[in-house]
Amino acid sequence: MQIAVIRFPGTNNEYETLRALQSFDEVDAELLEYKEINRVDEFDGFWLAGGFSFADVLRAGAIASQTEMITEIAATGQPVLGVCNGFQILTEASLLPGALMPNDSTRFICKWIYLKVSDHPAFQEVRGKVLKLPIAHFEGKLYTDELPDVYDFVRYSDKQGNIRPEVNPNGSDDNIAGAITKNHQFMGLMPHPERASFKHQGSTDGRLIIESFLTEVKQ
Amino acid sequence: MLTDEELNTIEEKLGRTPSEAELATLDTLWSEHCSYKSSKRWFYLFNTESERVRLGIGEGAGLIDIGDDYVIGMGLESHNHPSAVDPFNGAATGVGGIIRDIISQGCKPIAILDCLRFGPPTTPRQRLLLDQVVLGISSYGNCVGIPNQGGDTEFAQEFTTNPLVNAMCVGVAHQEDIIRSIASVPGHKLLLFGSSSGRDGIGGVTFASEELDDAQQENRGSVQIGDPLTEKVLIDAIIELRDRKLLSGLQDLGGGGLVCAAVEMAEKGGLGVNLDLEQVPLREQNMKAWEILVSESQERMLAVVDPTNLSDVKRVLDKFDLNYAVVGEITEGNTFEGYHHDELQTELPVDFTINGFPEPKREVGEPLINSVSLVPRDGHPLEVLLSSFNLSSRQPIYQQYDQHVQGNTVIGAERDSGVILLPNEKYLVTAAGTNSYLVGVAPESGAALATLSIIRKVIVRGALPIGMVDSLNAGNPEKPSSYGEFVSMIRGVATVSHELDLPVVGGNVSLYNESEQNGKIYKILPSPFVGICGLIDTGEPIPDLLRDDTETTIYILGQRSGILKGSEYGRYYGSDDELKIDYDLERECMNFIIENNDQITSATPIGHGGLLGTLAKWAIQSEVGIELESEENKAVLYGENTPRYLLQLTTSQVDYLQQENTSISLHKIAVIRDDATFVADRSWSLEELDKIWSEPLRTAMQT
Numbered sequence: 001m002q003i004a005v006i007r008f009p010g011t012n013n014e015y016e017t018l019r020a021l022q023s024f025d026e027v028d029a030e031l032l033e034y035k036e037i038n039r040v041d042e043f044d045g046f047w048l049a050g051g052f053s054f055a056d057v058l059r060a061g062a063i064a065s066q067t068e069m070i071t072e073i074a075a076t077g078q079p080v081l082g083v084c085n086g087f088q089i090l091t092e093a094s095l096l097p098g099a100l101m102p103n104d105s106t107r108f109i110c111k112w113i114y115l116k117v118s119d120h121p122a123f124q125e126v127r128g129k130v131l132k133l134p135i136a137h138f139e140g141k142l143y144t145d146e147l148p149d150v151y152d153f154v155r156y157s158d159k160q161g162n163i164r165p166e167v168n169p170n171g172s173d174d175n176i177a178g179a180i181t182k183n184h185q186f187m188g189l190m191p192h193p194e195r196a197s198f199k200h201q202g203s204t205d206g207r208l209i210i211e212s213f214l215t216e217v218k219q
Numbered sequence: 220m221l222t223d224e225e226l227n228t229i230e231e232k233l234g235r236t237p238s239e240a241e242l243a244t245l246d247t248l249w250s251e252h253c254s255y256k257s258s259k260r261w262f263y264l265f266n267t268e269s270e271r272v273r274l275g276i277g278e279g280a281g282l283i284d285i286g287d288d289y290v291i292g293m294g295l296e297s298h299n300h301p302s303a304v305d306p307f308n309g310a311a312t313g314v315g316g317i318i319r320d321i322i323s324q325g326c327k328p329i330a331i332l333d334c335l336r337f338g339p340p341t342t343p344r345q346r347l348l349l350d351q352v353v354l355g356i357s358s359y360g361n362c363v364g365i366p367n368q369g370g371d372t373e374f375a376q377e378f379t380t381n382p383l384v385n386a387m388c389v390g391v392a393h394q395e396d397i398i399r400s401i402a403s404v405p406g407h408k409l410l411l412f413g414s415s416s417g418r419d420g421i422g423g424v425t426f427a428s429e430e431l432d433d434a435q436q437e438n439r440g441s442v443q444i445g446d447p448l449t450e451k452v453l454i455d456a457i458i459e460l461r462d463r464k465l466l467s468g469l470q471d472l473g474g475g476g477l478v479c480a481a482v483e484m485a486e487k488g489g490l491g492v493n494l495d496l497e498q499v500p501l502r503e504q505n506m507k508a509w510e511i512l513v514s515e516s517q518e519r520m521l522a523v524v525d526p527t528n529l530s531d532v533k534r535v536l537d538k539f540d541l542n543y544a545v546v547g548e549i550t551e552g553n554t555f556e557g558y559h560h561d562e563l564q565t566e567l568p569v570d571f572t573i574n575g576f577p578e579p580k581r582e583v584g585e586p587l588i589n590s591v592s593l594v595p596r597d598g599h600p601l602e603v604l605l606s607s608f609n610l611s612s613r614q615p616i617y618q619q620y621d622q623h624v625q626g627n628t629v630i631g632a633e634r635d636s637g638v639i640l641l642p643n644e645k646y647l648v649t650a651a652g653t654n655s656y657l658v659g660v661a662p663e664s665g666a667a668l669a670t671l672s673i674i675r676k677v678i679v680r681g682a683l684p685i686g687m688v689d690s691l692n693a694g695n696p697e698k699p700s701s702y703g704e705f706v707s708m709i710r711g712v713a714t715v716s717h718e719l720d721l722p723v724v725g726g727n728v729s730l731y732n733e734s735e736q737n738g739k740i741y742k743i744l745p746s747p748f749v750g751i752c753g754l755i756d757t758g759e760p761i762p763d764l765l766r767d768d769t770e771t772t773i774y775i776l777g778q779r780s781g782i783l784k785g786s787e788y789g790r791y792y793g794s795d796d797e798l799k800i801d802y803d804l805e806r807e808c809m810n811f812i813i814e815n816n817d818q819i820t821s822a823t824p825i826g827h828g829g830l831l832g833t834l835a836k837w838a839i840q841s842e843v844g845i846e847l848e849s850e851e852n853k854a855v856l857y858g859e860n861t862p863r864y865l866l867q868l869t870t871s872q873v874d875y876l877q878q879e880n881t882s883i884s885l886h887k888i889a890v891i892r893d894d895a896t897f898v899a900d901r902s903w904s905l906e907e908l909d910k911i912w913s914e915p916l917r918t919a920m921q922t
Contacts, residue, residue: 009540010448012364016626050624052362055448108357108619110631136361136621195623200640202629 012051045217048086061088087188098144104171243509264713279320281724292326297729310355319471325398326390338379340919362447367620368637371652420515468523584699666711681816682753765841781858788857829857844892
């Protein structure tokens with residue numbers, strides 16, 4: 001299957017994302033520059049990689065969310081995974097609800113965290129598991145009145161999978177670290193599965209999340 | 220500012236009065252920062268050669284062969300004065316500058332480390348400096364997308380008025396993709412690309428070559444403003460230009476701006492250069508010729524391009540939406556001609572512009588350092604040490620840096636050294652820092668021992684140290700005692716480079732870190748930062764954290780005892796021993812660890828806080844309980860600065876190591892406990908120790 005990793009000026013997780021995707025046999029992944037909207041039809045799925053699109057001026061992801069590329073990929077109906085800045089772009093584009101606000105500490109946070117996976121149908125293989133992934137963001141606190149058409153599928157937890165306020169790194173509502181729309185098209189995630197995909201990185205739990213995304217792409 | 224002697228030399232050479240633009244050019248290129256006029260004469264002391272060195276001191280980065288046709292590029296620079304005046308922008312642009320030095324050589328940046336010095340973070344001013352410097356590094360480095368691999372941070376009264384901000388960057392390139400900062404063919408064009416030029420940073424190098432004084436606020440215009448997005452796009456564009464072999468030479472516009480990059484590249488090629496200053500894209504109106512020449516606006520690169528490649532280069536830069544302009548040409552001969560509005564503004568011999576300064580007389584006096592001792596609070600010495608600002612957890616700092624971007628990080632910033640997986644499937648181990656208090660206690664032997672302590676952090680992962688860069692921070696070289704300190708520390712670092720066969724491939728000198736306020740002199744502790752790169756050629760890195768396994772035992776490898784003089788313990792409680800260096804044992808331990816990297820369960824070097832401090836930090840970070848086996852004297856418990864490492868070994872590993880290596884000594888010192896406690900002459904829960912260790916900086920930084 002053909003997956004596009006989309007690069008805006010300031011995207012900086014593009015190469016590790018490509019490497020992680022390419023390590024799956026069935027995947028053919030390549031970089032798609034944000035201006036190359038005429039190529040959108042070539043792909044079966046899209047990954048909005050992390051970084052600082054357009055230097056995050058205004059708000060994180062705000063400028064990128066208004067580009068034609070986002071409108072075009074949304075129109076394809078194919079699955080879109082937004083990681084970190086990609087998640088911020090999806091909330092700014094109102095494709096996922098809520099807003100990602102600055103962390104409670106008002107500082108960038110880089111650390112390893114644990115995630116508890118929910119029983120959402122998109123994650124049958126990893127349902128209920130506890131995963132170890134790194135986070136690295138300034139704006140990761142999801143704020144929302146309610147989650148009408150979406151499902152939170154991973155939450156910050158302790159090593160044992162208990163979802164406690166003490167292990168919430170950024171003040172996110174209900175410890176939410178990732179969300180997915182009901183129709184499974186848009187999936188947003190603050191932690192970085194592409195940085196937990198190989199043995200040398202210290203965890204390969206991210207592969208399980210990527211596999212779930214690929215299952216969606218196949219369907 | 221040019222001295223009277225320098226002005227006389229210029230008038231004599233030219234046979235006329237220099238123009239405004241010529242004066243600005245020479246003032247810039249002859250500044251301490253660009254010319255190294257007080258320091259260069261000592262560089263002969265360094266060991267600069269090894270079989271691996273591909274490019275030594277002299278360009279943006281030193282290049283070292285790591286096998287499989289790959290090289291790494293490494294550089295280390297200071298940005299002290301700008302950070303004192305404007306901590307956020309000063310620190311951010313310091314990071315930006317060293318990254319551009321690495322990409323100038325065609326290397327993709329893969330690691331950043333930084334060495335920071337502040338006054339104790341107990342006053343609002345020092346907390347602000349710490350907070351803003353860390354924020355500056357974090358906002359720039361994270362945005363550009365280079366993982367942070369550590370470095371060091373220390374606090375001492377001596378840095379209250381002169382904080383230090385030094386940044387290191389490491390990059391990697393395929394051998395055939397290396398770019399040099401040389402212009403070697405007449406007729407090649409000079410292409411300026413990246414940001415436009417403004418008045419920011421004008422006089423930056425002169426500013427960096429003077430003492431800060433009460434009027435430092437007025438120098439805010441000498442600080443540059445950074446734009447990390449442009450820097451990230453610059454890296455992407457240069458990688459593409461590099462891969463397509465479109466560049467004949469490249470240098471970043473750092474200290475000294477356009478004139479420095481253009482004239483330095485011409486001088487290295489033994490050629491002349493013409494600049495047409497009207498072509499330079501400007502962001503401010505009515506800039507004069509001299510201002511355009513020496514502007515230090517950030518995120519600008521000067522490329523040497525063969526005219527036949529020019530249209531291809533422009534196409535790549537267009538793709539990345541980067542500004543560019545052809546601003547000059549390399550010429551036959553030896554003249555730097557600068558034009559503005561068709562008028563000749565400069566006509567200077569190139570070699571004279573770089574090297575023509577009269578070497579200033581400097582007197583090497585006796586070092587005069589009064590290293591301040593500290594008064595311990597009540598309590599067990601371990602608690603006093605763990606809660607001291609110098610030993611306490613750096614988590615509140617490192618947590619603000621992206622340590623995993625690029626996906627190659629094996630170990631991040633919070634342990635002894637960083638580890639990164641290289642494109643040839645080998646591992647790069649990096650560490651940077653010094654021990655300013657120790658250097659203050661004894662500038663020459665202290666500099667050597669502090670350098671060894673950083674090298675041990677690399678060795679302990681099982682890596683062979685292959686390259687060193689240094690950044691020597693000292694006081695005013697015009698004062699004999701300060702200059703004496705500088706010369707002593709350069710000798711200390713240089714001796715280590717010879718003794719351990721570790722070539723120095725680049726560096727930086729920052730002088731004038733001395734200031735006068737209300738008639739009182741404030742001078743930094745001399746700080747010879749070193750950045751070390753090590754290579755793990757075969758096998759995996761030795762684990763940095765303890766394995767939770769009561770069947771294993773902890774041994775001291777090397778010297779059983781440490782030295783209290785110059786140690787953190789000595790700083791609080793005094794000492795009556797002397798510094799000693801044992802290069803033979805340093806080498807023996809190094810070879811032992813590297814040869815046996817697959818026979819060690821985990822390891823850490825005994826550093827700040829001595830045996831007990833190191834064991835406690837190891838236990839806290841590993842979340843594994845430890846019990847000290849026997850009663851020991853103070854030098855064993857708290858001494859530092861001897862070749863000693865802690866190794867966690869299984870019984871079979873011990874048997875193997877003792878059979879294979881009869882000469883090396885392993886002393887059993889501690890066992891692993893099955894509960895989360897730390898037991899020495901009293902016992903603590905790990906939670907309790909963690910709180911003591913984590914609290915000080917967390918409070919100071921309010922995180």
